[in-house]
Amino acid sequence: MNGVEVDSDEVQTIYERLNREAEEAGYHLNPDVEFAKDLIRGLLTNEKRYGYGACPCRLAAGVKEEDLDIICPCDYRDADLDEHSACYCALYVTEVVLKGEKRIGSIPERRPPLEERKRAKPKPSAATISSLPLPVWRCKVCGYLCAREGPPEVCPICRAKKDRFERFI
C-alpha cells in the first residue's frame, strides 16, 4: 500500500477527457478500453504521488525537473508512434492499430539513460535555418508548421494525412 487511491469515477472522467483531446488532435488512445484505463489509473496514481503525471510504465525519479520528459504524453510518444505505431506504454496508438490492421509488438525504450540526459546541453541557438536542430514540416493543405523528426500522422488542424506534408525548412 502506498496510500494513494484512485477511484473508478476519476479514471472514467480522465479517460473521456484524454480520448476526446487525443481525437481532436489527430491522436488515438488504445482501443482496448480496459487496458487504456489501467494505464490511466497508473498515471493518476503518479499524479497524486509526485504532483505530476509521470509515465506509468517507467520508473520516475520523483523530482519534476528530472522527469519532465516522461510526463505523459512523453517527449518520445510521437517518435514511437511513427516507428512502432504505439507509444512506449501503448496508451497512444496510430490509426492502423486502432483499426486492427496491425498488432503492437514490443517497443524498445527510446529515452536516453540518465547520464546521457544529464550531459545533454541546451542547444546553442542556430544562426541560420540550415543549422536548426530539427526539420520544420508544412501541411500542404492548410500551411500548419511543426518541428519534429518527421511529419505527424495527421495534420492536427485540417486532418490531412502524413503524405500531404512537405519539408519546409
Added chain:
Amino acid sequence: MNGVEVDSDEVQTIYERLNREAEEAGYHLNPDVEFAKDLIRGLLTNEKRYGYGACPCRLAAGVKEEDLDIICPCDYRDADLDEHSACYCALYVTEVVLKGEKRIGSIPERRPPLEERKRAKPKPSAATISSLPLPVWRCKVCGYLCAREGPPEVCPICRAKKDRFERFI
C-alpha cells in the same frame, strides 16, 4: 454501374464528422446540406474505388502519387477560399457564403495541368529565411504560425480573424 455503393447512413456519418472538424479548424461546409452530402457521396465513392478520397469534382488518375494534391481537402482549397470564397467543388465555403452575404460564382481550375505538375521539381531547401518558398504568417493574438500564400480566414487556434495576422517571415 461501377459496383461501388455508398449508403445514406455512411454519408450522414461522414457529413457530421467533416462538419465538426471543419468548424473546429475555422472552416465551413456548404450550408446547402443536400449539396454537401452529394459531394460527400462522391468522395466516399472515390474512397472505395481508389482507396483514397479524391476530389469528387475532378477526374482522378487512380494512382495515389499522382492524385495526392486532389485528395479532399485538396492542396488548392485554401487559395480558392481566399480568392473565390469557396473551394473548387464548393464543399468548403467562407463565412460570407455561410451567412448568405455572397453567392458562389464559377471557380476556375487552379490545379496545374499534368505536364506542369510532372515538371515541378522538389524545391531546393532554402539557405536563408528570405529564400523560403512561402511567407510565414503569425497570429498576433496567440502566436500561431503557418506558411501559406496569405493568412487563413480565422486562426485555427484562437479564432482571431484574418486581419489579426501579420507577416512573420
Added chain:
Amino acid sequence: MNGVEVDSDEVQTIYERLNREAEEAGYHLNPDVEFAKDLIRGLLTNEKRYGYGACPCRLAAGVKEEDLDIICPCDYRDADLDEHSACYCALYVTEVVLKGEKRIGSIPERRPPLEERKRAKPKPSAATISSLPLPVWRCKVCGYLCAREGPPEVCPICRAKKDRFERFI
C-alpha cells in the same frame, strides 16, 4: 440609451461558444459565470455598435483599423495571462485562477498609448532568423511552433504544459 439591445439568449449562446473554443485551445473563461456573461454582454454591445467586438473594458475609437488590437481576444491577452493570470478584463484566466488557487489582482493597461501605437512602423522583414522580432517556441511533445514572448500555458495541440516547450528560434 444607446439603442443597442442584447438579449440573454444571445449572451448565453456566445458564452457557450466562447467557453468551448477557449477550452479546446487551452484557454479558460473566468469561472464566475455571471461576471463572464456581463463582459460578453459588453462585447456583443460593441459588436452591434461598431461592427466588431471591441474589448468591453476599454474605450474603442470606433474605427476598426485603430481598434484591431483590442478586438477580443485582444493582442495583449496572452502576455497578461502570462504575467497576471488574467487578461485585462479578466474574461480569460489561467488554470490557477480557474482552480481558485490564485486571486486576480488589478491588471495594469499594457496597450501602448495612441501616439506610440501610431508611431509603430511595420517591422522590416528579417534577413536572418537571429533578427526575427519574436522568439519561436516548440512543444517538445508534438512539435507545435508559435512565435510569442513566452510559451503558452498549454500546447493547444497536445495539451502539454508550458514547461514542455523549448526555444526553437
